[in-house]
Amino acid sequence: MTQRANVQQIDEYQLEGAYTDLNRLVGLHRFSGDLRLTKHHPGAAAQAGEWKTRFRGRGIDFEEVRLYQPGDDIRSIDWRVTARSQKTHTRVYREEKERPVILAADMRSPMFFGSQNCFKSVLAAALTSCLAWCSLANRDRVGGLVFGDYSHRDIRPRRSKHNVLELIRQLDAYSHLLTSPCPPRMEQPRSLSDLLETLVRICKPGTAVFIASDFHDFDESCRKRLYQLARHVEVTLFLIVDPLEEKLPARGQFWITNGVRRQRLSDSSSHGWVLSQRIEKLEQACGPLGVCLHRFSTGDHLLSGMHRLYGRRNSPMSSNQPRES
Incomplete structure (x- = not known):
């Protein structure tokens, strides 16, 4: 049975911290009744999906x-x-x-960063979990791809709560593998191009693919992989950002730390320019392919953003959207 959340539950749900909380990821199922990834009515066929x-x-x-x-x-x-x-x-x-849905989450080291509420990796995991519960509520087959620095976990689509829980467990596990600084290894860490190449290989035609990442290493190779993927499947990208990447405080000198080393920043203008260049590059790649691109920030309220994209009418979210902080 699809569950609906009350206004207080929605308003109080706020992500926080450097690591995911497994119980809070599982608890996102309470909001699946207020979100819908499609607008169509269910069919009457044996494999009726949304x-x-x-x-x-x-x-x-x-x-x-x-x-x-x-x-x-x-x-x-x-x-x-x-x-x-x-x-x-x-x-x-x-x-x-039924339509297979593949949810890909980038859990590599560059996602282990945040200045407000939570780290980007936590937001990506929560967003992916929320999409998983919504897909299951839509009676579709849910699978996933959790991508780390040196390994990934591929979960093939199935229409079952067990599959969603397995995806969430992997998101939580990969979140807690992240450390700062990263332990040195001989092998080269995986790239975004590797993630997209894996999706091209495992996704069957007609699949709906959702990718949550900061896309920090999106390059020409990624653009080609995205083109290959979008030819046969429906792709939606979620750009995960942090307010500090968009704009540093007023000009001056600032210290940042990873818990071990400290580094001084002295110019705020170039950092916002780097992010704007990344967004422009993504938009130029997505537009001709019909790929949807949405931005989520660690400074925003997750459920408020999800409602703006996928909210049902007459839901608690409609009458009282959560505040953003």
Whole structure:
């Protein structure tokens, strides 16, 4: 049964800290009833899900009447239109069916940073968990890809609560593997291009793919991988940022630390410029491919942002959106 949260629960849910809290990630299921990744009504087929597939067949939703084409099912011929026009026409339907959903979370070391509320890795894990619960509530098959510096965990799509919980456990485990500074290793850490290449390999046509990352190493190789991926699947990117990346305080000298070493920053203008360049590069890559790009900040309220994108009408979120801090 889909659960709905009350206004107080929504308003009080705030991410915090450098590491994920497993219970809080699991607790996001309370809000799945207030969020919906699609706007379609469920189908009546055996594998009824919330996504409208691009694959056409005898389904529940009539789409159009068009000229008969070789290979069309003769049972779908519209005899009235055929008699009136003296040309064979067929009725085309769009079937609603389950759709696999792959949720990819970047849990590499550059995500282990934050200046407000929580680290970027915590926000990415919570966002991914929230999407997982919403997908399960939509009766779709949920899978995931949790990507670390030197390893990844691939969870194949299944329509089960167990699969969602396994994804959340992996998100929590990879979050707690992050340390600062990173222990030295001989091998080269994985890149964003490696993550996208893995998605190209494991995602079947028709899959909905959601990727949460700061995209700090998005380059030409990534753009090519994204093109390969978007040709066959529906891709949504979530850019995870921190307010300190967008704008440092007033000009001056500042000290930052990773818990071991300290470094002085003396110029605030260049840091915001780097982020704006990254966003511009992502937008230029996403636009021609029809890829959606959304930005989430550690300084924002997660559920408020999710509601703006996927909120149901007449939900507690609609009547009283959580405050942002």
